[in-house]
Amino acid sequence: MKAVAVFPEEHALRLVEHREPAILAPGDVVVRVLEVGFCGIDREIASFRTGSAPPDSPYLILGHEALGEVVEVGSAVRRIRPGDLVVPTVRRPCRHETCRACRMGRPDFCLSGQYTQRGIKEAHGFLAERFSDDARWLQPVPRELRDVGVLTQPLALAETAIAELEQVQKRLPWAALGETGGAGKRAVVLGAGPVALLGTMALVVRGYKVTIYSSGGRGEKAEFAESLGAQFVSAEEEKLDSLVDRTGRIDVMLEATGATPEALAAMEHLGRNGVYLLTGIPGRRGAFTLDAGYLLHGMVQRNQVIIGPAHPSAEAYRSAIQDLALFSRRWPGALPRLISSRMSIEEAPGAFRKPAIGLKRIVVVAE
Ligand SMILES: [Zn+2]
Numbered sequence: 001m002k003a004v005a006v007f008p009e010e011h012a013l014r015l016v017e018h019r020e021p022a023i024l025a026p027g028d029v030v031v032r033v034l035e036v037g038f039c040g041i042d043r044e045i046a047s048f049r050t051g052s053a054p055p056d057s058p059y060l061i062l063g064h065e066a067l068g069e070v071v072e073v074g075s076a077v078r079r080i081r082p083g084d085l086v087v088p089t090v091r092r093p094c095r096h097e098t099c100r101a102c103r104m105g106r107p108d109f110c111l112s113g114q115y116t117q118r119g120i121k122e123a124h125g126f127l128a129e130r131f132s133d134d135a136r137w138l139q140p141v142p143r144e145l146r147d148v149g150v151l152t153q154p155l156a157l158a159e160t161a162i163a164e165l166e167q168v169q170k171r172l173p174w175a176a177l178g179e180t181g182g183a184g185k186r187a188v189v190l191g192a193g194p195v196a197l198l199g200t201m202a203l204v205v206r207g208y209k210v211t212i213y214s215s216g217g218r219g220e221k222a223e224f225a226e227s228l229g230a231q232f233v234s235a236e237e238e239k240l241d242s243l244v245d246r247t248g249r250i251d252v253m254l255e256a257t258g259a260t261p262e263a264l265a266a267m268e269h270l271g272r273n274g275v276y277l278l279t280g281i282p283g284r285r286g287a288f289t290l291d292a293g294y295l296l297h298g299m300v301q302r303n304q305v306i307i308g309p310a311h312p313s314a315e316a317y318r319s320a321i322q323d324l325a326l327f328s329r330r331w332p333g334a335l336p337r338l339i340s341s342r343m344s345i346e347e348a349p350g351a352f353r354k355p356a357i358g359l360k361r362i363v364v365v366a367e
C-alpha cells in the first residue's frame with residue numbers, strides 16, 4: 001500500500017510502498033485512512049529537524065492527525081466495529097515496568113520519556129492507505145462528524161490545556177461557591193492558526209469572552225473569529241497593554257503560536273490569579289532570550305500559573321469529539337471553513353516542504 005515517508009538519514013521525503021497492516025493480537029484493529037491533517041510538527045519532520053524512524057525501519061511514515069474507518073477488528077475488540085469512524089491518539093506507552101503512567105495506560109504522563117509517538121517518534125504515522133493499532137488507542141467518532149473529524153487531534157491539544165486550566169481554577173476561593181467555567185472571565189488567544197481558532201471555539205462555548213491577538217493582519221481569520229462572537233485584534237494595530245486597558249483583566253492566555261518570543265513575553269499582561277496555557281514548544285525555531293527574572297517576578301507577585309504543553313489524554317480526544325459536535329450545532333458551517341485545502345496522497349510529499357498558508361491543509365487518502 002501507499003504511504004508518505006521521511007528518510008531521516010538520506011534527507012529524503014517520498015511516497016513508499018509499505019507492507020499491509022494486519023491483526024496481530026486479539027485487541028488489534030485495521031483502519032482504512034480517510035483524511036490526514038498536517039501541521040508545523042510535520043513540516044519540521046519533513047525538513048529533518050525533528051522526528052525519528054522506528055528502530056527496524058529506514059523511514060518514518062508521517063501523519064499524526066487522522067480520521068479513518070474501521071475495516072477489521074480482532075476477536076477481543078468489543079467497543080469498535082467495522083464501518084465505525086475513528087480517530088487514533090498519537091502517543092504510545094514506553095516499555096519500562098517502573099513507569100507507572102504507561103503501565104496505567106496513560107502515556108501522556110510517561111515518566112521515562114521513552115514513549116513513542118505515531119508519525120513523530122519511533123512509530124509509523126497514519127499517512128498511509130491503512131494502519132493497525134490496539135483498539136484502546138482509537139476513539140470512535142459519530143458519522144455526522146465525517147467532514148470535520150480530522151480536526152480532533154488539534155482540538156485535543158486545546159482541550160488538554162483547558163482541562164488543566166479548570167483544575168487550576170478550582171484553587172480559587174469562589175470555585176467552592178460553584179463559580180466555575182468561563183462566565184465573566186476574559187481570555188486572550190495568542191495566534192490565529194487552527195489550534196488558536198479551535199481553542200477559541202472551546203473557550204467561547206465555556207462562557208469566556210475571547211480576544212484573538214495575532215501578529216498577522218485582519219482578513220479571513222478576523223472574520224472567522226468575529227463570526228464566533230470573539231474579538232480579533234492585530235498586533236500591528238494595537239499593543240497588548242492598550243488592549244488590557246481597554247478590555248480589562250485577562251484571566252487566561254492560550255498560547256497557540258508555537259511559543260514565539262512575543263507570545264511568551266505577552267505573559268507580562270496576564271491578570272492576577274491568571275493562567276497562561278502553552279500549546280507550542282519554545283525553541284523549535286532556535287534560541288531566544290526573554291527577561292525571565294522580570295516575568296517570573298510578575299508571575300509570583302500576581303499569583304499566576306503557567307501550564308505546559310501536556311500531551312492529550314484519551315479523555316481530551318473524547319472532549320474534542322464532543323465539542324466538534326457542539327461547535328457544529330452552534331456555528332453551522334464554521335468548522336469546514338478551518339480546512340483550507342485538500343490534496344491527494346501523491347501531492348503530499350511536495351506540500352509538506354512548502355510554508356504554511358491559510359488554515360488546516362489535509363490529505364485525502366480515500367473518499
Ligand atoms: Zn499536528
Ligand SMILES: [Zn+2]
Pocket residue numbers: 093094095096099101102103107109110111112113114115
Ligand atoms: Zn512511560
